Amino acid sequence: MFLCAIGLRFAQSKTERERKPTEQVSPAPNAATQNIAAPAKKEDPVFKGLKYRPIGPFRGGRSLTASGIPGDLNTYYFGSTGGGVWKSTDGAMTWTSLFDKEAVGSIGSLAVSPSEPNIVYVGTGEACIRGNISHGDGVYRTLDGGKTWKNVGLRDTRAIGKLIVHPRNPDIVYVAALGHPFGPNAERGIFRTVDGGKTWEKVLYKDENTGGIDIA
Known part of the structure; x- marks a missing residue:
C-alpha cells in the first residue's frame, strides 16, 4: 500500500x-x-455507547491477567503482579482478596475451568521482565472458587506467562513457563498435566536458556 x-x-x-x-x-x-x-x-451500534471505566480492585497494583466465567456476568477473577488473586461476585462493585495466606503474591496468569467454574488455576511469577519483578513458586489450584488453594507443582519455574484449561476436562492444563528470569534453569518451556497437577510432562523444550511466555 x-x-x-x-x-x-x-x-x-x-x-x-x-x-x-x-x-x-x-x-x-x-x-x-x-x-x-x-x-x-x-x-457497530451495539458497542457505540460503551465506555471504559475503572472497576478496581483499587490499589490492586499492576496486572497481567484477569478472567470471567462464561454465562456469569457478575463473577470475575483478577491477578496482580504483587497483590495475589482477587475475586468479585457482584459485577466488580466489590473485590475480595483470595491469596493472602499463600507464600507468593506475584500472579503471571490465571484461568477458570470452562466446564467447572469453581476450579481455577493460577501460575505464579510474572513473565513480563522488568527491574523490580518478584518470582513465583509454581502453579496453584482451587476447587472451591478460591476459598482454599493448593500448590500443584512446577515450583522452580519462577515465572509463568500463560496457562490454559481444557474446555471439557478441568484436569488437563497447559502451562507456558518462562523459568528463571535472569539465568538458566531446566524447569522451563511448555508443560502439560492430565491429572490436575499431580504430574507434569514437558511437551516443548529447547534448552535451559529458552522459556515459554504464551500458549493458545
Whole structure:
C-alpha cells in the first residue's frame, strides 16, 4: 500500500511537468486512491455507547491477567503482579482478596475451568521482565472458587506467562513457563498435566536458556 501510493505520486509529478501550468490533473481512480478516499467503517451500534471505566480492585497494583466465567456476568477473577488473586461476585462493585495466606503474591496468569467454574488455576511469577519483578513458586489450584488453594507443582519455574484449561476436562492444563528470569534453569518451556497437577510432562523444550511466555 505504501509503495503504491508513492508510485502514484511520482506519476502525477511527471505529468504535471509536461502540461501547462493552468491545466489541472485528476488522476484516474485506482486501488490506492480508492482505499485512501474510502470512508471509515461505521462503528457497530451495539458497542457505540460503551465506555471504559475503572472497576478496581483499587490499589490492586499492576496486572497481567484477569478472567470471567462464561454465562456469569457478575463473577470475575483478577491477578496482580504483587497483590495475589482477587475475586468479585457482584459485577466488580466489590473485590475480595483470595491469596493472602499463600507464600507468593506475584500472579503471571490465571484461568477458570470452562466446564467447572469453581476450579481455577493460577501460575505464579510474572513473565513480563522488568527491574523490580518478584518470582513465583509454581502453579496453584482451587476447587472451591478460591476459598482454599493448593500448590500443584512446577515450583522452580519462577515465572509463568500463560496457562490454559481444557474446555471439557478441568484436569488437563497447559502451562507456558518462562523459568528463571535472569539465568538458566531446566524447569522451563511448555508443560502439560492430565491429572490436575499431580504430574507434569514437558511437551516443548529447547534448552535451559529458552522459556515459554504464551500458549493458545
